Amino acid sequence: MSGEGTTLQAALGRRTASGGKCLVPYLTGGLPQAPPADWLTTLSAIAGAGADAIEVGVPFSDPVMDGPVIQQASEEALGAGVNPHSLLDRLGSADVGVPLAVMTYANLVFRFGWQRFAETLADSGVAAAILPDVPLEESAPWCSAADAAGVETVMLAAPTGSDERLQAVVERARGFVYAVGLLGVTGERSELASTSRVIARRLRRLTDKPVLVGVGIGSPDQAREVCQDADGVVIGSAVVRTAMATRSPEAVADLVGEFRAALDAG
């Protein structure tokens, strides 16, 4: 169960209060690793390498916000037989050492039941949830269930939003505000999109909650650059690609360590 000290927002707040930048890697839950390691070993390795929190993807058959890398990881994890129940069950028995946020799509939660899903997250010690296809207008059933269960709902804010819309999004956000760095789906890009720093700056003016940029942050240099305006980054495809290419928790930890070092160097 997450007490005040272990909430996502509190953990990120501790990092920013000391002048640091937040690092939140993403891993697809259930992604096969080289035995005896499994994806939970990789989660612990990511935590040990300096992550402030970890986003765990609960794989969905139709991940419309995801690019090819996370699509492939989702298909693989589903092929390996993972389902939301077994995945949350395993998270509940693990002690990763940093707050966890589950990222998944509306239908898995809807099918589980908004309230039952929120309560299951809380029972599994998961601090927060991110549902990229549940925008503000559709968020009431989920948010009221999540609020009641003490689960923080991270909201996405996109470059296409007006200031009024961004304001409404940051007000509803718990944990952190997920600034979508570019127009597009998850995936690495060779250059940092110019929209990344702009959206971070726009949100920064509207809220004291942590503003983390995700989507399109693929290298330590890009992470450092965007953090001139943001409180931190979410890194997904780079982590998942490495986890798929190497199947090695150590290799993933090395990558996360490089991002940590870049952010600490400022």
Add this chain to the structure above:
Amino acid sequence: MGKPGPDGRFGGFGGRFVPETLVPALQELEAAFVEAWADPAFTSELDSLLGSYAGRPSPLTECHRLSEELGVRLLLKREDLNHTGSHKINNVLGQALLARRMGKSRLVAETGAGQHGVATATAAALFGLECDVYMGEVDMARQELNVFRMRLLGARVMPASSGSRTLKDAVNDAMRDWVATVEDSHYCLGSVMGPHPYPWMVREFHRVLGREAESQCRDLLEGGLPDTVVACVGGGSNAAGIFSGFAEHPEVDLVGVEPAGGAAVGHGVPGIVHGMLSYLMQDEWGQVTEAESISAGLDYPGVGPEHSHLAETGRAEYPSVTDDEVVEAFVSLSRTEGIIPALESAHALAWVIRERERLESCTVLVNLSGRGDKDVDQMMGLLGDRL
């Protein structure tokens, strides 16, 4: 069949479950559609295109020989005679005009059988817009002719290679494209599905076929109305179009026919995918299951939200037919009436043929949503020497 509620719902179905990036674009699209639909300059330009370019009104054909064989008075609304060979052109011309009005320079679309893709590529050529059409790899193989037609018309055909590699995955890829290109592109969605305002807007663009059919029935039939109106249902756009002409008459039965392997209403439960809450084929965890139908255009695990509403209120019924029944209907209409139907449309006929006893002496109007030219190659492989 009226407007959805302010939350984009028909009863409890519909909504707007999309990535945050797209919400402002959908709000803008809704506003643009509302404004255009009330603007006589827009509607008269659309009407004139539907007439001089698409060939509307499409005729109503009385099927004398098949009627006699079945003991049912069978009428066909001939959407197969439209330019590009199906009802899809009605919606596409509306959306292309709207895209131009909104200052968009590119159309993105998904396609199953290729009919919506061909219609979109056609409208893009007509208006000088760029056009990219996503199509599942499986469908590209079974609808090769339409792939070439789209390319000939100047569109790019983008293979959707994830998941079941059919229509569902083409929709995913088209939405992913639109998330990245929303500033200059319009997503020309091909059925009454997806996030609000699409289910409503696409139905409004197909209303013309229902209106025509209703007035053609008034001229032809003594009682003025058919007893039953039947259409195939993939996402449900041709059905929504023809239903809209008769839904206000409670004495007319409305029947939407789904493929047995893609029966969202028949075998699904409510779920959320492609931006909408509607009946959906899924497993116990909410993973979307793969549809399997002989016809690429109906190979879809979901259904438009207004159909879920019509099913739940009992206004329409949604039976399904098997691939074998469809093939029989495909041959039957060809031989008795000299009309080769699209495999999709053959689903509606297959239901009438199967239910002929129940329908005895009734007047049944079938929406013949498209022609079968695109399916001839596939049927040649299947039927070969059996004919």
